[in-house]
Amino acid sequence: MQEATRPAEAEQDWHADAFDLARGVAAYTGSPLLKGVARVIGRYPQAAIANAFNHKQVACKTWARDRLFECAGGAFGRICIVGGWYGVLAGMLLEDHRFTIGQIENSDIDPDVAAIAQTLNEAFGDRFRALTADMYRLDYMRLRPDLVINTSCEHIPDLRAWLSLIPSGTRVLLQSNDYFAHPTHVACVNSLAEFEKLARLSRVDFAGELPQKKYTRFMLIGRV
Numbered sequence: 001m002q003e004a005t006r007p008a009e010a011e012q013d014w015h016a017d018a019f020d021l022a023r024g025v026a027a028y029t030g031s032p033l034l035k036g037v038a039r040v041i042g043r044y045p046q047a048a049i050a051n052a053f054n055h056k057q058v059a060c061k062t063w064a065r066d067r068l069f070e071c072a073g074g075a076f077g078r079i080c081i082v083g084g085w086y087g088v089l090a091g092m093l094l095e096d097h098r099f100t101i102g103q104i105e106n107s108d109i110d111p112d113v114a115a116i117a118q119t120l121n122e123a124f125g126d127r128f129r130a131l132t133a134d135m136y137r138l139d140y141m142r143l144r145p146d147l148v149i150n151t152s153c154e155h156i157p158d159l160r161a162w163l164s165l166i167p168s169g170t171r172v173l174l175q176s177n178d179y180f181a182h183p184t185h186v187a188c189v190n191s192l193a194e195f196e197k198l199a200r201l202s203r204v205d206f207a208g209e210l211p212q213k214k215y216t217r218f219m220l221i222g223r224v
């Protein structure tokens with residue numbers, strides 16, 4: 001009997017510990033985003049926030065944020081992040097003082113993630129909005145974003161068809177990878193050159209790769 005209850009108790013203890021730890025780290029750093037991480041752990045114990053905020057995900061998003069600032073500066077009216085999951089990159093951009101951003105709209109096709117993304121980014125008020133949407137069905141003409149970000153290109157079947165929906169001249173930041181073995185990666189690329197060829201951007205301001213332990217991440221910043 002005691003054996004059977006042990007794992008659940010251990011899990012519960014670890015969840016309480018993770019919540020306490022995240023709150024402590026948030027208080028120590030003064031980071032609104034880390035406060036959001038603690039809030040998500042407390043309110044949504046089932047959320048995969050440890051995965052979305054692990055050191056590899058953070059490294060890829062820090063890379064995106066820094067190269068974006070170098071290429072395009074920090075002033076943006078509206079940013080659309082598609083396939084944005086829990087909105088980690090949105091939070092990282094909104095709390096970075098180099099950037100002045102009117103609003104980030106973070107959308108994802110998974111209906112379970114918007115409430116979690118909104119909780120993670122609660123500190124940013126109206127400057128953050130989470131919605132459930134298929135990126136192939138968004139009206140980019142109406143949204144008129146200054147920047148469209150898609151760090152989930154490996155998750156969509158036809159990158160070119162999606163890019164063709166975005167008004168020409170719009171700035172985009174795209175990431176993909178060569179992690180073919182992952183079950184939800186339907187469209188990885190073998191190299192940065194293949195990614196560039198597939199995207200066919202009208203202008204490329206940055207093209208680079210970030211080697212990770214199991215795969216390489218590729219990034220393009222430019223205009224459609």
Ligand SMILES: C[S@@+](CC[C@H](N)C(=O)[O-])C[C@H]1O[C@@H](n2cnc3c(N)ncnc32)[C@H](O)[C@@H]1O
Nearest residue numbers: 082083085108109110133134135136151152155
């Ligand atoms: C695992 S996550 C993000 C991984 C990525 N490397 C990152 O952190 O940016 C991929 C997300 O893409 C979303 N997604 C897949 N197809 C989509 C579509 N057609 N429209 C919007 N979101 C989509 C999934 O629901 C998922 O939340």
